[in-house]
Amino acid sequence: MSNYVExxxxxxxxxxxxxxxxxxxxxxxxxxxxxxxxxGYFNLFGGGQNAILIHKAAxxxxxxxxxxxxLNHKKDVSTFDxxxxxxxxxxxxxxxxxxxxxNIGKYNPGQKLFAIFIAVATLILGxxxxxxxxxxxxxxxxxxxxxxxxGLMFAGSxxxxxxxxxxxxxxxxxxxxxxxxxxxxxxxxRKHHPKWYKEVTGESP
Amino acid sequence: MADTINEATRKGxxxxxxxxxxxxxxxxxxxxxxxxxxxxxSNKGTFENPRDLTPDLYNRVRFVEKExxxxxxxxxxxxxxxxxxxxxxxKVCPSPGALFRTxxxxxxxxxxxxxxxxxxxxxxxxxxxxxxxxxKVSKCNLCQSRVEGGMTxxxxxxxxxxALKFGNRNDLIAKAKSAKKVIYGENVLNGLGVAYALEGPxxxxxxxxxxxxxxxxxxxxxxxxxxxxxGFWGSIGAMMLHYITIGPKKLEDDTTGKEADHE
Ligand code: HEM
Ligand code: SF4
Ligand code: SF4
Ligand code: SF4
Numbered sequence: 001m002s003n004y005v006e007x008x009x010x011x012x013x014x015x016x017x018x019x020x021x022x023x024x025x026x027x028x029x030x031x032x033x034x035x036x037x038x039x040g041y042f043n044l045f046g047g048g049q050n051a052i053l054i055h056k057a058a059x060x061x062x063x064x065x066x067x068x069x070x071l072n073h074k075k076d077v078s079t080f081d082x083x084x085x086x087x088x089x090x091x092x093x094x095x096x097x098x099x100x101x102x103n104i105g106k107y108n109p110g111q112k113l114f115a116i117f118i119a120v121a122t123l124i125l126g127x128x129x130x131x132x133x134x135x136x137x138x139x140x141x142x143x144x145x146x147x148x149x150x151g152l153m154f155a156g157s158x159x160x161x162x163x164x165x166x167x168x169x170x171x172x173x174x175x176x177x178x179x180x181x182x183x184x185x186x187x188x189x190r191k192h193h194p195k196w197y198k199e200v201t202g203e204s205p
Numbered sequence: 206m207a208d209t210i211n212e213a214t215r216k217g218x219x220x221x222x223x224x225x226x227x228x229x230x231x232x233x234x235x236x237x238x239x240x241x242x243x244x245x246x247s248n249k250g251t252f253e254n255p256r257d258l259t260p261d262l263y264n265r266v267r268f269v270e271k272e273x274x275x276x277x278x279x280x281x282x283x284x285x286x287x288x289x290x291x292x293x294x295x296k297v298c299p300s301p302g303a304l305f306r307t308x309x310x311x312x313x314x315x316x317x318x319x320x321x322x323x324x325x326x327x328x329x330x331x332x333x334x335x336x337x338x339x340x341k342v343s344k345c346n347l348c349q350s351r352v353e354g355g356m357t358x359x360x361x362x363x364x365x366x367x368a369l370k371f372g373n374r375n376d377l378i379a380k381a382k383s384a385k386k387v388i389y390g391e392n393v394l395n396g397l398g399v400a401y402a403l404e405g406p407x408x409x410x411x412x413x414x415x416x417x418x419x420x421x422x423x424x425x426x427x428x429x430x431x432x433x434x435x436g437f438w439g440s441i442g443a444m445m446l447h448y449i450t451i452g453p454k455k456l457e458d459d460t461t462g463k464e465a466d467h468e
Contacts (some may be wrong), residue, residue, distance in 0.1 A: 033322065034297050035430055048300050049319030079459040097451055134322045136336070141419075143327045147297075148421040148429065155433025161438040172454050187456055 004183035004201055013179055015069050022062035023161065029153060055199040056133060063126040070119035077112040083195065084109040106196040114164055121157045124149055139197070208306050210395070214351055215310035215400040215443055217374035218289065218361065219381055222359035222410070225281040233261050234363030237363050238348065241268075258284065260337040264360055269410060282410040283360075284370060286333045286345040288312050288398025293328035293418040296426055303342065310374070310398055313349045316341040330416040339366035347398065374398060380465065393417070460466065 008016070029051040031038035045051040080088075083103040091099030092110055104109070107115070120170075130148035135143040168175050172192065178184045189197040194205035235241070241261040246254050255270035260306055264285035271278050292312050298304045303318040304325060321340035325330065334344045348358035356362075361371040370377055378391055381402050390397030393416050407414050 035434070036299055036301055038435075039299070039301060048322070050417075052320060052322060093454075095451065105390065135247070135327055140327060140332065141421075143423040144419045146329060147324065149424040150430045151425050155429060155436055158433075159436050162440040162444060166447075169451055170350070170448060171444070174456050187458075191454075191456060 003186055004008065004187050005197070006182055007178040007185055008182050009191075010182065012069075013182055014066055015072070016179055017082060019062060019065045019069055022058045023157075026062055027059065027158060028053060028182045030084040033153065034154065056129075059126065059129050061138065063122060063129075066118060066122040073107075073115070077107055077115040080109060080112065081105075083110075098145070101194075103195050104193050106193060107197070108192070110167070114160060117160055118157065121153045121160075124153045126159070128153075208295060209467070210291075210306065210310040211308070212348055212375065212396075215374040215396075216347070216372070217310070217369045217377060218347075218358075218401065219372075219377035219400050219402060220283050221368050221370065221381070221402045222282060223402065223404050225266070225283065226368075227268060227279065227281040228365065228367055229266050230363040230365060231283060231360035231369060232262065232265055234359040235345070236261070238359035239263065257433065258333065258344075259337040260343040262335075263343070265445075267411060268435045271409065280405070280410055282401075282412070284331075285399060286312065286347075287394075287416075289329055289330070289414065289440075290397070292394075293330055293422060294325035294334060296418065296464065297320075297324040298327040299324065307349055307353070309347075309349075310319055311347040311349055312319060312329065312398070314342050314344070316343075321383075326423070328418060328422045337457055359464060374400070379424025390416075458468065460462040 002056060005025075028041055029045055032040075032042040032051055033055070039048075041133070042048045042051045045054050083105075087104060090100060090102075090107050092102070092108060123146045128150040130147040131138050132141050132150060168179070174185065174188045177188075186197070189200075190205040197203070197205045206384060217327075236243070241263070244255050244259050244261055253266070254274060255265060258265060264283055267281040267282040267284045267349075269281055269282065288311055290310075292304070292306075295304045295306070295312060299322060300313055300318050300320045303320065304312060304314045307313050308414075315338075316337075319341045323336060323340070326334045332341050337343045347359075348356075351358055357371050358401070361369040374396070378388060378400055381388055381400075386402035387404075389403050389412060390399055390400040401410075403410060
């Protein structure tokens, strides 16, 4: 019997890493546009005008892949049950050193909220991005509002992604293997997602 | 931003609308001096021509038709970059040196440094900047090179009625005030480099009564931008703090009471 269970298929993993790459390209090429303090980051792309070009291309890629990723696991991330409620009440046990046990399915409520936030942010960033792309074709107030919302969602998603990276790597050792290799040790699944473990293996956690 | 203006030596215009006869000499003179192409125009049933600023038209005479007791009268307004003391365009420009303040207090620009983001037009209270065929910023720079060479801007020189007066901004405004003119732009936005003497309320000329940098632009640059930078470092700090205080959720914690899986 294998020590591992499959968590993400190859296509799911490829999609996640395309989203991640395009996100970081957007982040780096957007920094100089966000503030003159970060003007030096334009040099990574050979100047501001190229940075804008690459930002637009990466934006289109991110928009479609990120929404695709959300639609793929919409079913798993958009419903919250009683066990999730308990997780939320105790903040997933992240605020204490005590050992906690939650009966969690494929994703915990924090992950679900992250996935929903990223989907909403993707939509807003994409739509406002289009207005900023061609400011002279739209009423001034729409472009002005878009510039503000684009900055807000940019800053917001960067903060959530910082948290996401922490929790997916050193915050929960072993988790990254799911996104790298697709399979995850059963001990990890039993600890973090017992309900899901039972669903996919039929064994009680 | 090193955006300081020496008010004592600040240069500017005073546009006396009562003197303007709508001859458009200023439009033509600007095009000649700045070697700008003619714009394709269309006849829309008014004498106003062209109907808007373009990348090749840095100033134009706005014709405002006014009907009082059956009689049609005209108001003429020379529309151009106002050379704001607090310039929205400079506030949002991400490319240092693309838009800059000269020692005379002029908001000038360098097309070479412009990265074509087109943020400036959205932040301008007067909807002034336009973008040329290469998507580079274009607008009136108050004839920066002429002014620095001690000359009068081309449009003011061409004006036959002295409706466009160029000079030391403080002097121009003081003189107009002593002549009991109603001044537009003396103090708003830290003073407009191009101030007007109007004969009626600003709205009649299509000017905003209280011009200001748009609210969403203010929120973007003065609230969200600094808070976002703080939030970024805050989130990294919070994660580091979590790691060293509460610590990660180690897998071994859970396997203690249980049989480890063996193949
Ligand atoms: C270096 C950067 C990143 C790493 C190391 C990383 C790692 C991971 C891992 C290990 C998982 C699986 C979690 C599990 O098995 O429960 C995951 C899921 C996910 N990742 Fe990432 N990720 C990164 C960047 C991003 C970015 C930039 C985005 C989106 C903007 C993103 C969006 C997601 C989403 C939506 C999921 C689904 C589960 C959830 O909602 O948390 N990831 N990531
Ligand atoms: S279009 Fe050019 S001048 Fe205008 S804000 Fe962008 S870089 Fe600056
Ligand atoms: S009128 Fe517009 S373009 Fe001119 S200085 Fe003011 S904000 Fe800038
Ligand atoms: S000051 Fe110079 S650039 Fe500006 S409108 Fe007059 S002629 Fe044109």
